[in-house]
Amino acid sequence: MxxxxxxxxxxxxxxxxxxxxxxxxxxxxxxxxxxxxxxxxxxxxxSTTVRNIGGSQTKHRDAFIHILSANSQLALKISSLTLERYEWVPTVLWESRDLSWIEPLVNLQTLTLKAAPRHRLSYVSMHTLFPIMRTLPRLESLVLDGVFVGSHKQAEASSVPSPPNEVSTTIGLQNLRCTVYIPMAVWPSGMHLTPVDTLFKALVEHGLVVQGGLKTLDIPHYLPWDRPEPSQEFLAQTGTSRLQRFGAIFVDKRRDGRPGAHQVRDMLRCIQIYSFLRSLEITYIDEQCYGWYGLALSDIPHQPSDLIDSLHEHLARAPSPHPALEELALTIAYPTCRMDVHFRPALALLARTLCDPALYPRFRRVRVHLLVRGRMTQGDPWPWEASPEDTTERGRGVFSPFAHGGVEVEVDAELFWIDDPEDEDIPCEVGLWD
Incomplete structure (x- = not known):
């Protein structure tokens, strides 16, 4: 032309x-x-995604590097990069060679490390991650999708790299997210996370985070609400009063003296100062529903609606603790047939509060993600959910008070499965079907 x-x-x-x-x-x-x-x-x-970048699977990475070498200006156009690793091994270790090649991407704003399949453990150490982050002066968001900062050894997980002699510039990371990985919450063995206070202190010392500058703190696995003191101390030190997005996870084990309701209340007391909060994401797992291989519906007692009651108690306070709240997101592993009986009255109260424009003028959406127990065998369906489609429809009914209140309600369901523990070739673990 x-x-x-x-x-x-x-x-x-x-x-x-x-x-x-x-x-x-x-x-x-x-x-x-x-x-x-x-x-x-x-x-x-x-916005670029590079798949199969680790181990022996490097052809996509090598091809991408060749493109950038041929035209260096293209590297300046990349603002969002997702790196994926697909390896069928028990654990995946991200090494420097997997990340060092992204140093020329000086305009990169969002870096996502993604592991697949999601039921394989994947981790990166601070020694590997921090030097790469320091080369990306415009980095604002770090997303870890099934990838954890830590190690399979406790000492390595807590090992902090020496900060540079001088931190001349601060990256100013604003959004720190780690996707909920439910098997890790139910069975944390085999992986040691970096303690959250150690991780945050190291981020500050390396000039990667400005204290008080975070807008998103969605690292639920690192905030152990069954042991609330470390999480409370961490949040008190970070100065996150201007936080806009927060995520937490709760595993109700019903045998450890820390039921889910207590954990939720501990968390809510910590975040009550977040007056700028726009999105609150909570994952609730009944350990028996998710973790027991042989399980009948009679094994799961009727749980009271403590989770919803705690949320309502917190959000109904005057003045409103989060007047800018726009969205509530819930991921739940608990039978919807039981929720229909026990949660609906509590949800009606919660909906009445959140749909009140005088209290929450910006509230617009409720997102619900339901985890459905799959079949143990082809001929043995699980007793309480016929299909994800039926579960979705039932979930819409359970959360209908929000729709009646005039806000958008999104409900979906996803199958999860448990490997047969009698299969000697496959370790017993949990995964999600895509």
Missing amino acids: QGNLLPPELQDRIIDFVQAVAPESLTACALVSRACRARAQHLIFS
Whole structure:
């Protein structure tokens, strides 16, 4: 194409439209017209995913490195990068060679490390992660999807790398997220997380986090509410009063003297100062539902609605502790047939509070993710949930008070399974079906 037939602003809008309706066509746009190339390349590379980057599976990584070497300007366009590792081994260790090649991505704002399949343990040490983060001056978000900062050895998990002699600039990480990995919560053996106070102190010392600068703190596995003192001390030290997003996880074991209701109340007391909070995400797991291989519905007692009661008690306070709250997200591993009886009255009270525009004028959405026990064998369905579809429909009914209150309600369900402990070739562990 000779010359620009259209103003650059209009060309950019056309390419943006192509990206919205047919993103696979962006490559063709970049090839057929110089006028369209810059914008098309920006959209193609601004958010990039590189799969199979570790171990012996490096062809995608090597191909991507070759592209960046051929055109160094492309590296400047990448603002979001996801690195995925797919390895069928019991544990996956992220090493420096898996990450050091991203140093030229100086405009990177979001880095995601993702492990798959999700029922394999994956970890990265602070010694590996921090030097890479220091080379990314614009990094704002670190997302760990099934990847943990820690080690299979306790001493290694707590080992802190020496900070640089001078921290001339601060990265200013604002969003720190670790996706909930439920098997880790139910059976934490085999992995040692870096203690949360050690992790945060090291982030500050390495100039990666400004104390009080976090907007997202969604690292539920690192905040042990069954032992509340470390979590309370950590949150008191971080100065996170301007936090906008917070996530927590609770495993109700019913035998350790710390029932879920106590844990939830400990957490809520800690976050009551978060007056800017916009999103609260809570994962609740009944350990028997998720962890027991041989289980009948009669083994699961009718749980009271302590979780919902605690939330309502906290959110109904005057003045409202979180007046900017927009969304409540719940992930639940507990039979919906039991929730229908015991949770519905409590949910009606909670909905009445959150749907009150005088208390929560910005509240717009409730997201519910239900975990459904799968079949032990092809001929032996689990007794309380016929299918994810039926569970989803039942969940909509349980949370209907929010819909009646005029807010959006999103409900979905996902199967989980447990390996047969009698199979000697497969360790007994829990996973989720994609």
